[in-house]
Amino acid sequence: MKIRIYKKGRNEVLFEIAYVVLIFQIALQSSSIQIISKIFNYIDDVIAVCCLLYVTLSLLAKKKCEKSDRRILYIYLLFVVTGIVGTLRLRIQPFSIWGLDLFTCSKFIVGYLSMRICSSRVNKDFLKKSVLSVTRFMVLIYFVFAIHDEFMSPFFGIFDHRMFGKSIELFYPHPTYLAAACIVFLLILAVTCDRGNNYIYMIMSSVIIIFTFRAKAIAFVAVFWGLYLMIEVWKIKNKLIYATVSLLLAGYLAYDQFATYFMSKTWSARAVLFADAASIAKKYFPFGAGFASFGTNMSVVSYSPIYYQLGYNQIDGMSKNTAAYLNDGFWQACLAQFGVLGVVAFIILILFLLKKTMQYRISDVGAMRYFSMLSLNVYLIIASIGELAYFAPYALLYFIVLGIIFDENDKIVSENRRC
Structure with a gap:
C-alpha cells in the first residue's frame, strides 16, 4: 500500500x-503527573474560546454564513435563552458557575460554526x-x-x-x-x-x-457498515430508507442497554435521573431550572442545591463525593435545565443538522462521505440516551470535524457544477 x-x-x-x-x-x-493533568484539563476550553472569539468577530464583521447554518445558530440561541430564563428566574447557581455551564454546553455548536464560517480557508x-x-x-x-x-x-x-x-x-x-x-x-x-x-x-x-x-459504540459500527452496504455496495438511493434502517438497527442493538437503564425493575441511576428531570420540568414549566442545576458536568462539580433537595447526597454514586452517575444522560440534563421548550428547541436543532447532512447528493460528494456524516448523527442521538453526548468533552472535536466535512463537501459540489 x-x-x-x-x-x-x-x-x-x-x-x-x-x-x-x-x-x-x-x-x-487523567494523568498522575499533576502538571500534565492541569494543562490538558483546560486545552479544549482554550480551543473553544478561540472558536467563540472567531465566530463572534466574524458575525460582527458580517462574514458570510449560509442560511442553513444561520438557522442552526438561531435555534441554538433559542435553546440557550430558555436556559438563561430558567437560571435568572430561580437563581440556583451564581454566575461564576452557570456561566461556565453555558460555555461548556455551547462548545459543540461554537466548534461547528467556527469551521463553517472559515470555510474559505478549507479546500x-x-x-x-x-x-x-x-x-x-x-x-x-x-x-x-x-x-x-x-x-x-x-x-x-x-x-x-x-x-x-x-x-x-x-x-x-x-x-x-x-x-x-x-x-x-x-x-x-x-x-x-x-x-x-x-x-x-x-x-x-x-x-x-x-x-x-459499549452498546452505543457497537451500534455505531453496525450503522456505519450497514450504510456502507446500502449505499456503496447495493446502490440503494432512497434517503428515507437510510435513515429508517439506521435508526432501527441502532435501536435494536442498543435496546438491551436501554431496557436495563429505563425499564428494569431494579434500581437504575439513569431512570431515577430521568424521572426527577421530568418532575423538575413540570414544576418549573416551561423553562426548567436553568444552567448548572441538574445533569451537566458543572452541576456535579458545584454539586447543585437541587441534588440536596432530592436526597442524592445520601445515595452512593450520586452523593457529592461519589457523583459517578449524575451526568449520565443528555436528555435528563436537557429536560431539567431547559424545560419542555428547551427539549423541543434541541430536537429541532438535531433535525436541522440531519437535514444539513442529507442535503448533499451522493452523486456529488460520494457514498463514503454521505454515510459517514449520517452515521455520526445517528450515533450522537443514540449516545445521548446514556451520556451527555452533545455536551460531552468529545463533542467539540466531533463538530469541528463535521463542520470541515461540510466545508469540503461545498467545495466538491462547487467544482462539480463548474465542470
Whole structure:
C-alpha cells in the first residue's frame, strides 16, 4: 500500500496539532503527573474560546454564513435563552458557575460554526492533507494495543467484562472515551478514502470500537457498515430508507442497554435521573431550572442545591463525593435545565443538522462521505440516551470535524457544477 505524504500549509498544521491534542486530552487530563493533568484539563476550553472569539468577530464583521447554518445558530440561541430564563428566574447557581455551564454546553455548536464560517480557508482535501497520515498512524498503534489487551495480559486497565470479552480502555479513563476517539478516526478515514486505500484502517478502527463493548459504540459500527452496504455496495438511493434502517438497527442493538437503564425493575441511576428531570420540568414549566442545576458536568462539580433537595447526597454514586452517575444522560440534563421548550428547541436543532447532512447528493460528494456524516448523527442521538453526548468533552472535536466535512463537501459540489 502506497503512503502519500501531502504538503501542509499553516492551516493544516494548526488543525493537526489541535486534532492530536483533543484526541489525547481526556487521557492526559487523567494523568498522575499533576502538571500534565492541569494543562490538558483546560486545552479544549482554550480551543473553544478561540472558536467563540472567531465566530463572534466574524458575525460582527458580517462574514458570510449560509442560511442553513444561520438557522442552526438561531435555534441554538433559542435553546440557550430558555436556559438563561430558567437560571435568572430561580437563581440556583451564581454566575461564576452557570456561566461556565453555558460555555461548556455551547462548545459543540461554537466548534461547528467556527469551521463553517472559515470555510474559505478549507479546500476539498483539507482533512486528507492535515490529519490523514497521523490518523492512520494512531489507528495502527491503538489496534496493536487493543489486540494485546483483549487477548493477552493487558498493558492498561480493563474496565469490566461484557458479552464475550474484556471491555478495554487503553490509556483512557473509560471505554466510552476510547470509542469516541476511534469514531473520529473512522469518520476521517472514510471521508478521505480514495479507491479503498483506507479500508484496512477503517476495519481496525471498527474492531477497537467493538472491543470497548459499549452498546452505543457497537451500534455505531453496525450503522456505519450497514450504510456502507446500502449505499456503496447495493446502490440503494432512497434517503428515507437510510435513515429508517439506521435508526432501527441502532435501536435494536442498543435496546438491551436501554431496557436495563429505563425499564428494569431494579434500581437504575439513569431512570431515577430521568424521572426527577421530568418532575423538575413540570414544576418549573416551561423553562426548567436553568444552567448548572441538574445533569451537566458543572452541576456535579458545584454539586447543585437541587441534588440536596432530592436526597442524592445520601445515595452512593450520586452523593457529592461519589457523583459517578449524575451526568449520565443528555436528555435528563436537557429536560431539567431547559424545560419542555428547551427539549423541543434541541430536537429541532438535531433535525436541522440531519437535514444539513442529507442535503448533499451522493452523486456529488460520494457514498463514503454521505454515510459517514449520517452515521455520526445517528450515533450522537443514540449516545445521548446514556451520556451527555452533545455536551460531552468529545463533542467539540466531533463538530469541528463535521463542520470541515461540510466545508469540503461545498467545495466538491462547487467544482462539480463548474465542470
